[in-house]
Amino acid sequence: MIVDDHDIVRSGLVNMLDTFDEFVLAGEASNGEQALHLCDAHAVDIILMDLVMPVMDGITAIRHIRAGYPDVKIIALTTFEEEKLVQEALQAGAISYLLKNISVDELSRAIREAHAGRAVLSPEATQVLISAATQPPPPGEDLTQREREVLALLVQGMSNRAISAELTISHSTVKNHVSSILSKLGAANRAEAVALALNHKLV
Template sequence: MTDPNPAQPSSKDRIRVLITDDHALVRTGLKFFLLASDDLDLVGEAASGEEALQLCAEVTPDVVLMDLIMPGMNGIAATRSIRERWPAIQVITLTNFQEPGLVQEALQAGAMGYLLKNVTADELTGAIRAAYAGRPTLAPEATQALIEVATQSPTPGHNLTAREREVLTLMVKGLSNQEIAERLVIGLSTVKFHVSSILSKLGVASRAEAVALAWQYHLVA
């Protein structure tokens, strides 16, 4: 026979959630999502990254729902600070933005999940439970963004060293190897080594091609 009054999860079994978003309407909507779940407790609302840090210190949530774009400290900076100061607190990014760079930055800052604000109540509560258990959840759009980042060819010259960029700058100015050596006060053989390395990293066979790529991709100031 079914118990007409099933036991509610004890407080120690409930997941403590902090909402961080600078829009009151969004916080209100999220609050209704959470209140409908028997195993989730809303322990605080923050309108900025700074408030989120303060509340983390005061109420120690298990999971923080974090907007990205807010006045003052943004969501990425707040996520990084929370994860550094309270490693046990998990953060889920909840935003309208799906640009690959933002997805990558949020995850690198320590977010356990990345969801868009068009998420359903079931998807959101499922992501909160997953984050609490240490499992990541990504919106399909976020997954696609990461795939795009992974499959993009890196910009030519991304792996040049600081010294190689100095040499390339002087190459663009038309200096010879001897003139570069004198300008940088290094040996001619060292300059030749740097030039050879630059050509190799840029995937070109001549100085002229290297200079052309430097202009095209703004590799030098």
């Protein structure tokens, strides 16, 4: 099945796949909702799924189709290579992520690989995932809930003693929290911690 909201794209993909006798087109859809209905009506093995579409986007459609038809393999086929889309498509259940500038031979190979249960990622998608995996976590990601509460009060300019009274905890506990906050944020002092909190919207 081919799912794309642009007629010319669907037509081009149909013409590409028509050159291979082994592929039989189960249907075409212009959005995710239509794709779901087609899955109800036809036996589908592989879906070429665009991601940005009206009515129901590709990510939502992938999630619904995989929930209702777990044996269907879905290849995300899009023009977008943003990290968020790549990760969301794969998390939703797409087996592969390809860009629309793919060649006929590359697409046919990806379809065969998907049918065999093997993933194929475009070089761009692979690079996006590698970059995401190697990026250091943003500052403050490992702060505890209590440390975030203390940090919020630091941003308000409160002293340790005032924070102690506000949160009903001991003065020494506040000092320990502040020390931990500075360490986790890599801040040299309270002022730098406050600046980091504001810049990264931690509070």
